[in-house]
Amino acid sequence: MNTGADTAMDGTLAPRWPTVYAAGAPLQGWAPALQPGTPAPRAGADAQAAWQRWHDPAADTLFAPAEAPWYGAAERARVEHLAARELPGLALNLSGPSAGRNPRASCAGSTAWRVSPLAASVPSRPATKTCSPRAAHGRGPCRRRAGVRAPAAAGARPRARPQPQRPAAWNTCSVPRLRPQRGAAADAEAGPLDEALAAPPQDWRAFDPRWDEVLPASRLRRPADALALQALQGAERGPLQRLALQLRHRLAARRPSRWVFDLDEGRLDPRRLSRLCVPGAAPAVFRDLAPAPVPEACVTLLVDLSGSMRGAHALAAARAIDLALPALEAAGVRCELLGYTTREGADNPVQRAWQQAGRPAGPMRLNALRHIVFKTAAQPWRAVRPGLALLLAPDFGRENLDGDALHWAAARLARRPERRRVLLVLSDGQPHDEATAAAFGRAVLEDHLRQVIERVEAAGTRLVALGCGPGPARFYRHAVTLKGPEDVAARLFATLADLLAPEGGR
């Protein structure tokens, strides 16, 4: 929604928004202005951040143009109330002068009610039988349509993100599979998509992709999950930390340093000491080691979040990731952390819709994807680390459609500008979705995964899978078989070090 009233805010904030506030993600519609004049930059930015965080653009479609300004005002009040409740610091900023509240001005200045084409395409969805907060989250638009201010809906929404002062513009809507992502799922440095990954395999499609979604981990994380993360922090991590340190050293060792001479400070260069005896000569007799430019590589870690990963596997993966990502960042390697599962289990709306449609012939996917962005390549790990708690949540994951997830992750990675792209999949087995397998057999999921792997490798991405048991090795040409969950960290670090070795040096 864009009232167009707050042009000052548009003018100052818009160009800076993606890089300064949204970790590379473009802005998805402005909050409606509530009063004329230019708001204080801090308050304006925070108001927009809150709008990006708590407002659902899909709900805009429910109101006629004449109703829109009133709804906008009420919605902004609701959004800022939630923001103030969750983030006291932000509340202070919002309560300051010129925060932009003037419903009348907003209404008067209203020009057009912009309807998101995507939101318009989202149908009214039937309620499912089981409805945990997480499972229900994806059906949020439906619930919010029923009552924008409904406390239940607000309560069901997850807690705030970890950095209240640095808003990020996540897209909460359902996003069709592998189309260019909106919101934070995309990246500021995104480039064109490789042809090999531009479209899914021809003989594979989703029966109805409208339920698919891409979400930031922070959207699904619950306060209770933080305890698991604390436990992760408090667990015995000595051996793993040593391994992470070794990884750092190995990555650093692979960044060749070079000497820089003729410096005004640094280490004394004996070969230039004679300059000191020459009157008038530049006394630059120092030298120093300068690191070579950071390796031009981007690593994507794609983690299976399905039910079978619960427990020891997920814990081991979380521990390893928690140490690997800082190590990669320290080495100057861009890295992205993604996860995948489905929104529902065996009984799901896509399957029901397929049944109601007379069970058309397949093969096709009969579940809704849930792709999760834990960390984009542009975000620092420390800012999004709390999202890792999702990996440890005991009741989160459902099925795993590995082929679709791999395609999505590879497509994201393919848009990165870095020359070397590494995609590392952490999984415990084979693709599984009960609804699809029951209708078309498990082989279709396996065939699809194999096709996607071929495409990803053809696109020049270095693809490696790590997994317990023989599952991943059945599908991936480069697979590391783990002896057990305790093996994850050591093998992950070793694999990363190998993959990021200088080209030709391996």
Place this chain on the structure above:
Amino acid sequence: MSAIGGVVDTARGPDRAALERLQAVLRPYGADDQRLWLQGPCGLVRTLLRTTPEDGFDRQPVQRAEAVVLFDGRLDNRDELAAALGIAAGRAAAMADSELAAEACARWDSEAVHRLLGDWALACWQPQRQRLWLARDPLGARPLFWHQAGARFAFASLPKGLFALPGVPRTLDEGRLADLLCLLPMQGDASLFEGVKRVQPGHRVVVESGRVAAERWHRFDAGRTLRLARDEDYVEAFGEQLERAVACRLRASGLVASHLSSGFDSATVTALAARALAREGRGLVAYTAVPRAGYDGPAPAGQHVDEGPGARALARRLRNVEHVLVESGSRSPLAQLQRDIERMDRAPLNLCNTGWANAIQADAAARGVKVLLTGLAGNMSISWSGETRLPALLGEGRLGAWWTEVRALRRRERGRRWRQLLAASVAPHLPGPLWRGLQRLRGRGLSLPDYSAIHPDWLADPATRERLRGSGWDTSYQPRADGRRLRIDVLERMDNPEPAIAANVDGLELRDPTADLRLLEFCLAVPEEQSLRDGHTRWLLKRYARDLLPPEITGSPTKGLQAADWHEALAAAAPELQSALEGLQRHGRAGRLLDLASLQASLARLPARGWQRDEVVRTYRMKLLRGTAAGAFVRYAEPSNR
């Protein structure tokens, strides 16, 4: 030892990426070297674990003009084979076992199998004839599976290798799972997965012009009886065979270790191995599984719970033996279940024993042991009790000899009752229905639900009943009178090589001297009166081991009980077991195949005492743990996120 695999696709040629995946799946079984070979319609992969000095020369696949050979195993008749092939000793010393096997295949084609002694499985591709043949040794010590779809024929050491190829479904074979749950032997060439076939032990599979033909190349001779002049001659010949069987299994590129219980089999193997190694100035690590310190739990009649004292008595006699006692009773029976299933592609049959076996293997791997000796086939070979002689004598009408033997047995083994001895003599001659009726009258008749976790509905299914009948296996376990035939039936239908290949992941090779083919054939040919005489069971071995083993072993009136403290670990793992059973309930197929309600009810009423009782052992050690393992295997074969 190697893990091998390959694809012959006469239509499109093998896919290199698929072969690379196959190799990746098999890599853990052969961490020392991996090779991939691709030519024409055939692609072969091999991963190698070096356990013998000659493995350093291994460059598989071995290519000859006539044949390209993949060989997984160890030859125990290298010198003999080299001589038959006309290879000089000096040259043979620098040849890997695989190379010798390849020479044999090139010379004798598929008849080479008769010349190869040891634990092996091989694949021979003959490019000129566009023919592939696969074979396994008579006892099936190394596994080999295959799958055919159209013009593509694929094989691999384990089913998981085949699943790395597109178009090979990973679907459970319910019939085979039923066999497993009912403790039936393997039938035909089916495996636990639909569409995946076994090369059966002692069989050859030939693929030519798109046709697949399996043929048996080895049979044990049930009619051969060895006749020697004196009783001492049998002992001497037996000793010669046994010592050779042990000695040829000591060829190792690292440390050698052995299982050492308080029983005859492993003790004999350990003693002979230590003696042979001592002559070369080498040592032996001997492992004994013992219950936790202070354990004083009950033992079934005729058994003792601690095998430590007997084992220690032998170890004290052997100067070059490092004796290691392994306590594994506190470990949950589920602790390594998933790992074991993943390694073996099947469910372990005895979760209690895998606990201590895994603990031994872990310690051995940590010490750098390369070879671990066992005595698993001893009951069928060196320590055959000979008790089938009683019904045999009765059946032959030699009542005087029978009466003498019965009286002597009663005198030697005081625990034996007259009624037991009489029943053991008569039972094999009763018609089956009469035997089963009498058992039921005495309250001793066992039905499958007593010891098997198979779901009653599934068991009642006509197809399952028909399968049970068709197996030719007596599930009432009526005693038999022909000891030789009984042993041959067991040996020929037993096919359990997966623990051996799984040990390769730990860098170990399991070798069983008591399963040596020449030794087995000798033992089968020895007359029964050499095994049971004057009330002495295992008379042949007892005479041979009189000076080899200590009296704590030879004179023990009781037998050792493996994993005696199993019930403590089971009770401690009850919540974990409950959770596992609930997980199986959520898994659709496992819930349909297994009687989970019965297992959960058993778990809910764990007895406080009386763990040695037969019915308790059957309910918990056999039914509950085996059922849980089978369920975990179902989950592994057909994963679910529930």
